[in-house]
Amino acid sequence: MGDSSDEEIHKPSGPIENAWEMKIPEFKPEHNPHGLLEESSFATLFPQYREQYLRQVWPLVQKTLGEHHIKAELDVVEGSMTVRTTRKTWDPYIIIKARDVIKLLSRSVPFEQAKRVLNDDTGCDIIKIGKITRNKEKFVKRRQRLIGPNGCTLKSIELLTNCYVLVQGQTVSALGPYKGLQQVRKIVEDTMKNIHPIYNIKGLMIKKELAKDPKLKNENWERFLPKFVNKNISKRKQPKKKKEKKEYTPFPPAQTESKIDKELASGEYFLTKEQKRQKKQKEKNEKHAAAAKKREEKRNEAFVPPDEPSTSKKSFNVNTKLDIAALKEKIAKAQQADLILSFKLFVSAVQIRSHLGYFINMISSGDGNVLPSLQAVPVLFFLLINVVMCFNIYMAFDQIERPGLNRIMFLMVIIGFILLIVLFIIIICVISHAYSEHQSLHDGIVTAMNNYSTSTVYKSQIDRLQIEFQCCGSKKYDEWYTIKWLDPSLEQEGA
Numbered sequence: 001m002g003d004s005s006d007e008e009i010h011k012p013s014g015p016i017e018n019a020w021e022m023k024i025p026e027f028k029p030e031h032n033p034h035g036l037l038e039e040s041s042f043a044t045l046f047p048q049y050r051e052q053y054l055r056q057v058w059p060l061v062q063k064t065l066g067e068h069h070i071k072a073e074l075d076v077v078e079g080s081m082t083v084r085t086t087r088k089t090w091d092p093y094i095i096i097k098a099r100d101v102i103k104l105l106s107r108s109v110p111f112e113q114a115k116r117v118l119n120d121d122t123g124c125d126i127i128k129i130g131k132i133t134r135n136k137e138k139f140v141k142r143r144q145r146l147i148g149p150n151g152c153t154l155k156s157i158e159l160l161t162n163c164y165v166l167v168q169g170q171t172v173s174a175l176g177p178y179k180g181l182q183q184v185r186k187i188v189e190d191t192m193k194n195i196h197p198i199y200n201i202k203g204l205m206i207k208k209e210l211a212k213d214p215k216l217k218n219e220n221w222e223r224f225l226p227k228f229v230n231k232n233i234s235k236r237k238q239p240k241k242k243k244e245k246k247e248y249t250p251f252p253p254a255q256t257e258s259k260i261d262k263e264l265a266s267g268e269y270f271l272t273k274e275q276k277r278q279k280k281q282k283e284k285n286e287k288h289a290a291a292a293k294k295r296e297e298k299r300n301e302a303f304v305p306p307d308e309p310s311t312s313k314k315s316f317n318v319n320t321k322l323d324i325a326a327l328k329e330k331i332a333k334a335q336q337a338d339l340i341l342s343f344k345l346f347v348s349a350v351q352i353r354s355h356l357g358y359f360i361n362m363i364s365s366g367d368g369n370v371l372p373s374l375q376a377v378p379v380l381f382f383l384l385i386n387v388v389m390c391f392n393i394y395m396a397f398d399q400i401e402r403p404g405l406n407r408i409m410f411l412m413v414i415i416g417f418i419l420l421i422v423l424f425i426i427i428i429c430v431i432s433h434a435y436s437e438h439q440s441l442h443d444g445i446v447t448a449m450n451n452y453s454t455s456t457v458y459k460s461q462i463d464r465l466q467i468e469f470q471c472c473g474s475k476k477y478d479e480w481y482t483i484k485w486l487d488p489s490l491e492q493e494g495a
Helices: 002-010 048-066 094-106 111-118 136-147 149-161 178-192 197-210 259-266 273-303 324-363 367-396 405-436 438-450 456-469 477-482 488-494
Strands: 041-045 070-075 080-085 123-128 164-168 171-176
Touching: 041 094, 048 070, 048 094, 048 111, 070 094, 080 094, 094 111, 094 123, 111 171, 123 178, 136 149, 136 164, 136 178, 149 164, 149 178, 149 197, 171 178, 178 197, 324 367, 438 456
Parallel strands: none
Antiparallel strands: 041 080, 070 080, 123 171, 164 171
16 A cells, blocks of 8 residues: 555646656556456467468567466467467456557567567557558559658658558558657658658657757747648549530520421522422532532642742842942942051051161161162052042942043053052062061171270161160170170270
């Protein structure tokens, strides 16, 4: 009595905040010293492929159940397992636990896991998933989705719920704490209803983290949990031809016209037999004529030549009007560009003569005058020819006829083309001559630098060259270090 009074003292009084944290009181033999009044038994069938495994573990099953005074029998002929109570059985609920053990063994759960059901804080749940969806392909896909690749989804469910889960055929066997069994059943049923298990797994993970925070104890957790939106809206197959429903009217439909009514409306009723025959014959002849015409057109389709593509790339329109003003403006712009080019070439020749002629004569006597002249003379002629051609072109667009104008323009074009060729030849010759005189220029500057201190002519030329082009030496300034450019007489006077 002392023990029972102690237990009553420790019993909680009033409402309990978390019933899952309650410790289930242990049921002892002293609580039921007289045993059970009636014998209870449960039997279950097992598939043939489980027979070999059950033969191996059955002695262990008998030993484990014998500790709780439960008798276990294996009938291989009928393919059934039976558990029954004995006279020594004192726990009335242990027979239910033993029934769950043989159920789990028949559903391919190993004995090491199945015997955990005998504990008070552990239960089992066998979830039937075969009838949730009727389509076999959908059933297989959703069951595989529950297992996951390499069983990773199933393993995550076991870690979050602390339950052992086994998917076998059309059932899912789970054993573990009662709260975990509720979570497993919800995940399995939602998965078979086409809700991916990742949503429930994520929700369990969030709840596990939120339970650690005492501040969120009395708050609603809905805002933290993921919300599943079903986007797979299945539409019932619609018929190909839909019958449109007519507007409801309380009046009955109009009576259909008879053959006599139709003849009266068209006037055929009053025709004689001969007239009716002639009318039918006429309609028949018209149909025959239309069919014959259609057949003839179909035969002639093979003899119709195809449209050949035109060989000419552009189709010229003879009646196109020529815009004389636009053409005149275009030619004027071209001539203006030629005049500007000629003027620039002439100016460059004059600049070469004025700025570089003196120094070119230092290297090669006479080249400073000849080379710019070779460029300037053809350019001057080309400039004059362009001016004359501009004048002739403007005259060509006048209304007055001039018979010799075409010959003059043709001659001017030929002369201009020849002068242009000559000008390019002269420019090429000047460039090649300049490259050939490059070494002579270097040697001439070095010679003048060596005679800088002795000759006033060379001294003035070198000074002018350096001041004009802002350079020092022939190639580098350090060439002056090897040359005695100071007058020795000045050195003696200074000493």
